[in-house]
Amino acid sequence: MQSFLSVEGLAKAFVPSKPVFADVSFAMERGEFVCIIGHSGCGKTTILNVLAGLDTASSGVVIMDGREISGPSLERGVVFQSHALMPWLTVRKNIAFAVASRWPDWSRAQIDAQVEKFVAMVGLTAAIDKKPSQLSGGMKQRVGIARAFAIQPKMLLLDEPFGALDALTRGSIQDELMAIVRETQQTVFMITHDVDEAILLADRILLMQNGSETANGYHPGSVAEVVVNPLPKSRKRAELHHLNGYYPLRNHIVDFLVGKALPATAH
CATH class of the missing domain: 3.40.50.300 (P-loop containing nucleotide triphosphate hydrolases)
Structure with a gap:
């Protein structure tokens, strides 16, 4: 095998x-x-x-x-220490850009549904239409994680x-990551x-x-x-x-x- x-x-x-x-x-x-x-x-x-x-x-x-x-390849999602978000786009559009790249034939409604599912998974639904400048460091990393998971990579x-985050934020995101990894x-x-x-x-x-x-x-x-x-x-x-x-x-x-x-x- x-x-x-x-x-x-x-x-x-x-x-x-x-x-x-x-x-x-x-x-x-x-x-x-x-x-x-x-x-x-x-x-x-x-x-x-x-x-x-x-x-x-x-x-x-x-x-x-x-x-x-x-x-x-979009078969591999990468999350770096710096969130690498596009500052001129909202959370929704940052993730939608990746999802549309992964599934170019999807409709706007399909893309939106995928984005909203993974934003909810990292607890950021209330911030979905905010830009990165309006988010804390921990929230930006959550967006990066949601974006990586949203393209459903093989790896x-x-x-x-989490290297740049304070201990409390780091701990809560570790817990979220564990939960998502177990679910997916x-x-x-x-x-x-x-x-x-x-x-x-x-x-x-x-x-x-x-x-x-x-x-x-x-x-x-x-x-x-x-x-x-x-x-x-x-x-x-x-x-x-x-x-x-x-x-x-x-x-x-x-x-x-x-x-x-x-x-x-x-x-």
């Missing part, structure tokens, strides 16, 4: 002798939520951009649903989408720096190591370990720290980030 997403031998080098990362291989099943965590400079965003078709790898291949990824790619059975690949966010959202967590100079020469960055999340699927943010297995899992990831993710000289 072929996995839904298969990443095989991925490498990226800006300087040929010192690849940022090399031999990155992992697979994802349909409906799986995978987080990747690691320090700045290890190549997380480059991997996500290759999956999105926004960048090319120096070597290796990415196959999604039986086809090699080459270039951007959602999230690059630290969406396949998600997400970059985060937040250990608790990864534990809350992910089925599996990829721990990424930075490239480093060693006694045996330069060693490129890589996925050093894949951690399976043993906590129950129905976990909630407020109850996370009460769950059996939470602290050992958290300590394992933190120990990796502190002790193994960076070269010794960078500590």
